[in-house]
Amino acid sequence: MITLPDCQALDARDPLRQLRLKFAQPTEDTIYLDGNSVGAMPADAPQRVQDLMTRGWRDARRRGWSHFDWMEKPWLLGEAVAHLLGAGPHDVIFCDNTSVNLFKLLAYACKLQPQRPVIVTQRHNFPTDVYVAQGLAHLLDGRVSVRFIDHPDELPAALGPDVGVVYLSHVDYRSSYRWPMRQANEAIHRCGALAFWDLSHVAGAIAVSLEDDGADFAVGCGYKYLCGGPGAPAWLYVHPQHQEKEWPAIAGWMGHQDVFAFAPDYEPLSGVRRHLTGSPSILANQAMSAAADIWKTVQPADLNWKHQSLSELLVHLLQQRCADLGVVVTSPMDYSQRGGHLTFSHPGAGSVTEALLAHGVVSSFRKPDSIRFGLSPMALSHVDLWNAVDRLVHVLQSGVWQDSRFAKVSV
Ligand SMILES: Cc1ncc(COP(=O)(O)O)c(C=O)c1O
Structure with missing residues (x-):
């Protein structure tokens, strides 16, 4: 069983943890898992x-x-x-x-x-x-x-x-x-x-x-x-x-x-x-x-360690906490066959994605039943993934995703 302290321990070993500080934090309490769409903003870009x-x-x-x-x-x-x-x-x-x-x-x-x-x-x-x-x-x-x-x-x-x-x-x-x-x-x-x-x-x-x-x-x-x-x-x-x-x-x-x-x-x-x-x-x-x-300052091996660590953690957390809530990881199980994001299915994927947005998790929906979590090694921590899965568990377990306000799926 993976626990929150396990995720904290992984963050303590993260070779890119200092670089996270070079990115601006969003003003709302959002876990942004859509770096496969628009990545994080470096703090000095403005x-x-x-x-x-x-x-x-x-x-x-x-x-x-x-x-x-x-x-x-x-x-x-x-x-x-x-x-x-x-x-x-x-x-x-x-x-x-x-x-x-x-x-x-x-x-x-x-x-x-x-x-x-x-x-x-x-x-x-x-x-x-x-x-x-x-x-x-x-x-x-x-x-x-x-x-x-x-x-x-x-x-x-x-x-x-x-x-x-x-x-x-x-x-x-x-x-x-x-x-x-x-x-x-x-x-x-x-x-x-x-x-x-x-x-x-x-x-x-x-x-x-x-x-x-x-x-x-x-x-x-x-x-x-x-x-x-x-x-x-x-x-x-x-x-x-x-x-x-x-x-x-x-x-x-x-x-x-x-x-x-x-x-x-x-x-x-x-x-x-x-x-x-x-x-x-x-x-x-x-x-x-x-x-x-x-x-310029990122070593390829550090980027790859971090990405693999995030990707494997997410697979385990989804299997551990969401498998009996209708979630099935559909990306390849072998890490060497996976790219930037991780995809999983749920029968109500569109509405689940909308409900996640309302609970501060930005991900993306692809028809008919897929949700993608983009794993940006520069911007995300292992604890971010723990928290995102926590919110997903809440959305699924409470059934709130079936609420009519989440029926219309945005881009
Ligand atoms: C694999 C892939 N290629 C190309 C594009 C389009 O890129 P652009 O809008 O810069 O032409 C996208 C956009 O999401 C993409 O995912």
């Missing part, structure tokens, strides 16, 4: 944005480009998190949103092997991933096509000499299933295709090894576990061996070899930075920099 508004916008204006690091931010932010992605410091940049980066890199990857026109992806991949692949096929009038698999086991059979890119979410946004990236990359490369991963439900929760594990391309959101704030820039990664092979899909001036030469013809910037398009989102990058300065 001041940084305020400084930019006054010193940057009000005072410097155009001179801000040379007085501040507005131009450099996209790669400085990349350098701050690259070690947690297992990428070289010059192989990651922050720019645009995830959907745009998916498009840019998918088009780039397809261009590398035009004789292999098939993109393999999961039918139940996150919708934007599927739409971007379908949109690219549409744009190219069928010169590339999308082949769907319904289940990870179907990947080997889908691979063939016509496949150019395998394009997957490392972690499923509903079940939290985590692909074994190294094994998948090996199979993908054996068939001659390139491996492209969406790490939105991993980055900032679990450290990964993109380069060692053989990923060719990757993208992810900045506003989820990476704590960059609403509307934060997304990131993209290109393996060094592919960086100089082609023009980017959007040949914008910020990806030109000499931005301020205003040259009449496009010439790609060397390396991953050619995928920059136009002016960076300076305000969003400024908010993101608050988190980036924290990420």
